[in-house]
Amino acid sequence: xxxxxxxxxxxxxxxxxxxxxxxxxxxxxxxxxxxxxxxxxxxxxxxxxxxxxxxxxxxxxxxxxxxxxxxxxxxxxxxxxxxxxxxxxxxxxxxxxxxxxxxxxxxxxxxxxxxxxxxxxxxxxxxxxxxxxxxxxxxxxxxxxxxxxxxxxxxxxxxxxxxxxxxxxxxxxxxxxxxxxxxxxxxxxxxxxxxxxxxxxxxxxxxxxxxxxxxxxxxxxxxxxxxxxxxxxxxxxxxxxxxxxxxxxxxxxxxxxxxxxxxxxxxxxxxxxxxxxxxxxxxxxxxxxxxxxxxxxxxxxxxxxxxxxxxxxxxxxxxxxxxxxxx
Amino acid sequence: xxxxxxxxxxxxxxxxxxxxxxxxxxxxxxxxxxxxxxxxxxxxxxxxxxxxxxxxxxxxxxxxxxxxxxxxxxxxxxxxxxxxxxxxxxxxxxxxxxxxxxxxxxxxxxxxxxxxxxxxxxxxxxxxxxxxxxxxxxxxxxxxxxxxxxxxxxxxxxxxxxxxxxxxxxxxxxxxxxxxxxxxxxxxxxxxxxxxxxxxxxxxxxxxxxxxxxxxxxxxxxxxxxxxxxxxxxxxxxxxxxxxxxxxxxxxxxxxxxxxxxxxxxxxxxxxxxxxxxxxxxxxxxxxxxxxxxxxxxxxxx
Amino acid sequence: xxxxxxxxxxxxxxxxxxxxxxxxxxxxxxxxxxxxxxxxxxxxxxxxxxxxxxxxxxxxxxxxxxxxxxxxxxxxxxxxxxxxxxxxxxxxxxxxxxxxxxxxxxxxxxxxxxxxxxxxxxxxxxxxxxxxxxxxxxxxxxxxxxxxxxxxxxxxxxxxxxxxxxxxxxxxxxxxxxxxxxxxxxxxxxxxxxxxxxxxxxxxxxxxxxxxxxxxxxxxxxxxxxxxxxxxxxxxxxxxxxxxxxxxxxxxxxxxxxxxxxxxxxxxxxxxxxxxxxxxxxxxxxxxxxxxxxxxxxxxxxxxxxxxxxxxxxxxxxxx
Numbered sequence: 001x002x003x004x005x006x007x008x009x010x011x012x013x014x015x016x017x018x019x020x021x022x023x024x025x026x027x028x029x030x031x032x033x034x035x036x037x038x039x040x041x042x043x044x045x046x047x048x049x050x051x052x053x054x055x056x057x058x059x060x061x062x063x064x065x066x067x068x069x070x071x072x073x074x075x076x077x078x079x080x081x082x083x084x085x086x087x088x089x090x091x092x093x094x095x096x097x098x099x100x101x102x103x104x105x106x107x108x109x110x111x112x113x114x115x116x117x118x119x120x121x122x123x124x125x126x127x128x129x130x131x132x133x134x135x136x137x138x139x140x141x142x143x144x145x146x147x148x149x150x151x152x153x154x155x156x157x158x159x160x161x162x163x164x165x166x167x168x169x170x171x172x173x174x175x176x177x178x179x180x181x182x183x184x185x186x187x188x189x190x191x192x193x194x195x196x197x198x199x200x201x202x203x204x205x206x207x208x209x210x211x212x213x214x215x216x217x218x219x220x221x222x223x224x225x226x227x228x229x230x231x232x233x234x235x236x237x238x239x240x241x242x243x244x245x246x247x248x249x250x251x252x253x254x255x256x257x258x259x260x261x262x263x264x265x266x267x268x269x270x271x272x273x274x275x276x277x278x279x280x281x282x283x284x285x286x287x288x289x290x291x292x293x294x295x296x297x298x299x300x301x302x303x304x305x306x307x308x309x310x311x312x313x314x315x316x317x318x319x320x321x322x323x324x325x326x327x
Numbered sequence: 328x329x330x331x332x333x334x335x336x337x338x339x340x341x342x343x344x345x346x347x348x349x350x351x352x353x354x355x356x357x358x359x360x361x362x363x364x365x366x367x368x369x370x371x372x373x374x375x376x377x378x379x380x381x382x383x384x385x386x387x388x389x390x391x392x393x394x395x396x397x398x399x400x401x402x403x404x405x406x407x408x409x410x411x412x413x414x415x416x417x418x419x420x421x422x423x424x425x426x427x428x429x430x431x432x433x434x435x436x437x438x439x440x441x442x443x444x445x446x447x448x449x450x451x452x453x454x455x456x457x458x459x460x461x462x463x464x465x466x467x468x469x470x471x472x473x474x475x476x477x478x479x480x481x482x483x484x485x486x487x488x489x490x491x492x493x494x495x496x497x498x499x500x501x502x503x504x505x506x507x508x509x510x511x512x513x514x515x516x517x518x519x520x521x522x523x524x525x526x527x528x529x530x531x532x533x534x535x536x537x538x539x540x541x542x543x544x545x546x547x548x549x550x551x552x553x554x555x556x557x558x559x560x561x562x563x564x565x566x567x568x569x570x571x572x573x574x575x576x577x578x579x580x581x582x583x584x585x586x587x588x589x590x591x592x593x594x595x596x597x598x599x600x601x602x603x604x605x606x607x608x609x610x611x612x613x614x615x616x617x618x619x620x621x622x623x624x625x626x627x628x629x
Numbered sequence: 630x631x632x633x634x635x636x637x638x639x640x641x642x643x644x645x646x647x648x649x650x651x652x653x654x655x656x657x658x659x660x661x662x663x664x665x666x667x668x669x670x671x672x673x674x675x676x677x678x679x680x681x682x683x684x685x686x687x688x689x690x691x692x693x694x695x696x697x698x699x700x701x702x703x704x705x706x707x708x709x710x711x712x713x714x715x716x717x718x719x720x721x722x723x724x725x726x727x728x729x730x731x732x733x734x735x736x737x738x739x740x741x742x743x744x745x746x747x748x749x750x751x752x753x754x755x756x757x758x759x760x761x762x763x764x765x766x767x768x769x770x771x772x773x774x775x776x777x778x779x780x781x782x783x784x785x786x787x788x789x790x791x792x793x794x795x796x797x798x799x800x801x802x803x804x805x806x807x808x809x810x811x812x813x814x815x816x817x818x819x820x821x822x823x824x825x826x827x828x829x830x831x832x833x834x835x836x837x838x839x840x841x842x843x844x845x846x847x848x849x850x851x852x853x854x855x856x857x858x859x860x861x862x863x864x865x866x867x868x869x870x871x872x873x874x875x876x877x878x879x880x881x882x883x884x885x886x887x888x889x890x891x892x893x894x895x896x897x898x899x900x901x902x903x904x905x906x907x908x909x910x911x912x913x914x915x916x917x918x919x920x921x922x923x924x925x926x927x928x929x930x931x932x933x934x935x936x937x938x939x940x941x942x943x944x945x946x947x948x949x
Contacts, residue, residue: 059849084858091855099853104846107865108945109872118864122856154944170854355765458648460880461932465887466905466924471656473909473917561774565891568776569906581776588780588895592788602777610772617768 113151356618429498434505442513729900739824748835770829879935
């Protein structure tokens, strides 16, 4: 009897009703994360990773969006039937989120201290004074200097990297068990990126929490995660431990992703032909009218008739290594 | 084999048809368009279909409520209200359209110059625009009419003089939003690729403005122009209602209200009809303007 | 908000004041005939006084000198004498200004109290029945000219129902609570006419401002903190959405004054709006000029107040 995963998404389908039809942003995604581990969710823009993340915390506008199918099991309990008020108990307290754009993710009219304190007052019922002190502690934790003064500053008085640290402080204020980080470093300078990722790792060790790290950069995956799920066109196409994925990528899309990581040393050794940046030809299929068979079929070098006929199921090719491909 | 369940994508429509399609989705705008069309039709065809004189004084038929002989009733001199309102409608429409023409031309010119010239010309023009925006409209309108009414009456006759004065002043106080819009469009369109391309092909600045930039800038200007017609109608009615608009014998809708306001207890319909006329005209123009806004500028958060 | 910001806004208001005064003076100078010439035909003015007035107003001096002279007089409060009312113009205006400000102020409060909740509610339930009804009512509201609404209200509440008086009386005989009651009964119609008209256009703007703010990233962040949808809206969305609304209220004030002129006429409120009309009809030029100047100065004052409120509401502004 396997113990519950901390978070277990089963067959999630999040669709959006638009004027042009039903957009199937997430179309049958299954993922799980265990206590204290980092799962990287990787894929190109539009593959559904952000929608998946937001579905967990139900941060999706539900009139156009809806849960068409599936379950989101949190510690054995399905989150989908919960009301918004019940979800509020989970948000920030059990599961928390850090967003991609630090420049616009903080409310400009409240001080940083007030915004962090708001979480603490809501979930831990602290007084205003105690909450602000808690905010100071959080700022120190994320290594923002002069924390006592800085809690009275407004977001526009911080740099991009610092704002992301503030976001992290905000997200971790109530010591959640899972942090969802949606491309936390994409909008930041390269030098700051490493700092932020290190900070996340540090927090993870200290608080013993799990992280769902969403990214489109394979390099980030390699450095920071234990397990990886590769998404394409609204579905998971491969999931494995990081070592297994890089050692033995089975899905043609994953192989393409790994091949297209630019390598500084490519074509430099004497005798090497000048290499072009590898790319995956073609483009992502429409999520309005997805193809009946495998969604990667159009761009895959090894497509067969069977591929186009029916969607390939996720099957296990090795322990803890699943691939949605018939090859 | 491609999926057989996907429908063929529709061919893209031309910009005008696309705009019309979006406009049609706006039910209120379509209703407004119909009402407006009916009003204009009534005003234009009115005198032929209802050939009653506007100044037929008939003391026997004073202050009558609506009847077959006088569908809108009569005023205190027994004059037929329906024909008076039809005549007044022509004036209101003429004032509205002319004032809009004035504000649009002034606004487009100033906005275009400011947007193309940039530098200190732009700053100066924008300062003037802000200045005019701070001017209180009605007081200034009243002031200018007070000071210049006699002179223009002497020059152009009672009716013509007041018409020109009202149109110029109303239009002259409403060009600012148009100028701002046009300038903003110019500033953003200047740098777009198709303008660069035209410039590279040797188009003169004037050609650039007229052939390339202006057509793209027109969307918000059309919307503003529509709203301006409604605002001008209200401004003229307000002036007439205060007794300071057209000469007393000209039955603009505001003037009829001015005459009717002292007889509210005896003959309420005398006031209700012109008021309703103004209301319907302005309401339908506003609806149409709103529909145009969505049709011509879909980027806006609706 | 720093003192430097305040000072900057004050300094920027001065050129606007000069600009408007130049416009007013230009209009006066360009007017055909002698704007003070009517005093010549006024039988109450003896020729010596007329000559003295010409000298006093420097009507024979070069234009720029006359402008300075006039502006100084305006700023000093030396607004001349009204031959029609036989009082100093500044006393006349100060007497009547409070009624205008009271009606406009009450109307703005009504407008905001109606527009903000309705606009916020409509924006949080876009395209719902409530939203569509609110939208239609708003259109009807600002398409109805104030003079027509005023007449309609008089027709219903004064003529037919007899509940409310339609003439404003500054000299109410009642005392104590009865005074407040009478004051309310005579003010409610002009205030409602102005307030609902203002409210109607404000509703649409509040709605669109809230819709703009509600899709911003920091609102999602606020939601992710689990503080409850109601607090997300009231503490995060509304607070930010009100910032452009405040600016709009201030920018619309010139139009509110116009509306007040009409309302004062209909309901015979003795404010400076009805004073303007009366003095125009009586050819009382000094009063006309002074009232126009007061209107312009009020516009600038309220723009300044809006700037200050804006700087207080948005912490980013004061640092520019």
